[in-house]
Amino acid sequence: MPLPPVLFEDEVMIAFDKPSGLLMGPDRRDRSRENLAELVHAKMGEGVANVHRIDDEASGLVLYAKTKPALDFISGQFQSKTVLKLNQALVVGVPAQDEFNVDFVLKEDEAKPGTMCVVKKHGKASETQFTVLEKYPQTGDRPSFTLLECRPLTGRMHQIRIHLSASGTPVLNDVIYGNDTRLMLSDLKRGYKGRTDEKPLISRLALHAGGLTFTHPLTREKVTLTSPLPNDFAVALKYLGKFEAGKPRR
Numbered sequence: 001m002p003l004p005p006v007l008f009e010d011e012v013m014i015a016f017d018k019p020s021g022l023l024m025g026p027d028r029r030d031r032s033r034e035n036l037a038e039l040v041h042a043k044m045g046e047g048v049a050n051v052h053r054i055d056d057e058a059s060g061l062v063l064y065a066k067t068k069p070a071l072d073f074i075s076g077q078f079q080s081k082t083v084l085k086l087n088q089a090l091v092v093g094v095p096a097q098d099e100f101n102v103d104f105v106l107k108e109d110e111a112k113p114g115t116m117c118v119v120k121k122h123g124k125a126s127e128t129q130f131t132v133l134e135k136y137p138q139t140g141d142r143p144s145f146t147l148l149e150c151r152p153l154t155g156r157m158h159q160i161r162i163h164l165s166a167s168g169t170p171v172l173n174d175v176i177y178g179n180d181t182r183l184m185l186s187d188l189k190r191g192y193k194g195r196t197d198e199k200p201l202i203s204r205l206a207l208h209a210g211g212l213t214f215t216h217p218l219t220r221e222k223v224t225l226t227s228p229l230p231n232d233f234a235v236a237l238k239y240l241g242k243f244e245a246g247k248p249r250r
Contacts, residue, residue, distance in 0.1 A: 001034050003043055007061060008225050012070040012217055014048070015225050016040075020059040020204040024050070040064060052078055055158060057174075060087070060209025061227040065217075073217035078155065084213035087150040087160060088229065090206035090236065091169040092181045094135050094146050102163040103127040106156050115176055116158045118166055127153040128163045136240040142187045145172065145240060160207060172206035183236055188243035202236040 004022065008015040016036065018024075023035035040048055044066075051063045051074045065071035077083045107123035109115045129151040136145040146169065150160045161177045164170055170178035182200045186192040211226040229237070 001039060003039055004036070004062075007227055012067050013051075013063060013065050013074070014044075015061055015063045015212075017227050018054065018059060018062045018209075019230070020057055023056045024053050024062070036062065051075055052083075052155065054209045055161070055205070055207065057205035058087075058207040058209060059204075059227075059230050059233070061212060061225055062209070063212060063225070070217040074214060077214050081153055082214070084211075085152050085209070086211040086213075087152070088133070088208045088210050088233075089148045089150050089160060089164065090172045090183075090202070090233070091146050091148055091164055092143055092172055092179065093169040094137060094144050095130070095132060095148070095167065095169050098132040099130065100167070101127060101129050102167055104163065104166060106159065106162065108157075116156065116162050118162065124156060125154065126156040126159050126163070128160055129153065130164075134237075134241070138187065143181045143183075145183065147237065161205075173200075173203060174205055174207075183240075185239060188239055190243075201239055202232045204232070206233065206236070208233055 004016040004018050006014060007017050018036055023033055025035050025037045027033045027035070037050065048064050048066050049071050051065050051071060054060060054062060063074070065074055104118045104126055105120065105123040106116045106126045107119050109117040131149045132146055133149050134147040138144045152159050161171050161174050165174065165177035172181065172183060183202055184198055184200055185194060186198055208229055209227060211224060213222060213224040216223045
């Protein structure tokens with residue numbers, strides 16, 4: 001498999017546009033599965049290291065450092081929480097507020113290794129800021145959806161997903177923390193006469209790492225890197241916008 005598309009590259013760092021489903025690192029159970037770390041090391045050498053992580057099921061921007069000083073400098077910004085991380089999530093339901101913060105104590109779920117759970121103590125603090133970008137209400141028993149901007153202030157595993165799930169608006173197609181709701185054109189378009197074996201408009205986790213803003217390790221200037229929404233995500237939003245509450249916009 002070739003490397004994912006490059007979003008940015010200079011002498012000290014490189015940013016990739018990771019597709020949904022590509023693992024960040026080796027699978028502990030199945031070492032044969034392709035992953036971004038091994039692809040990068042095979043093409044660019046072992047000295048190129050990822051600065052941060054996103055969920056394997058998510059798509060979007062992943063930053064790698066080419067040198068140890070660059071890695072230390074950028075990683076320090078993540079640790080000091082000075083990096084602005086922007087994500088887009090399409091969730092099931094409509095939040096009660098257009099802007100809200102979620103802060104929970106999280107720990108790995110001992111009953112389900114590799115997943116997280118909310119606890120009252122003996123875990124790690126986590127916080128995410130959310131802003132509604134667009135609401136897609138539906139009538140009757142048809143599911144409604146919302147596009148959110150998510151700004152994680154901490155970097156816990158599955159943080160955005162578990163925050164949204166615990167808030168009652170899980171990320172669409174989240175098989176761990178979500179529900180079985182699917183985004184079907186037949187639920188949006190009245191009089192749908194499409195295929196009997198209809199497939200969802202988007203079938204993978206509807207979470208995208210859209211941007212990072214941080215200080216460049218050489219120039220010491222602010223840098224903003226962005227990743228455009230993947231085609232399946234953009235198409236899903238197109239149809240949601242076209243059929244609001246089951247009625248075509250004029």
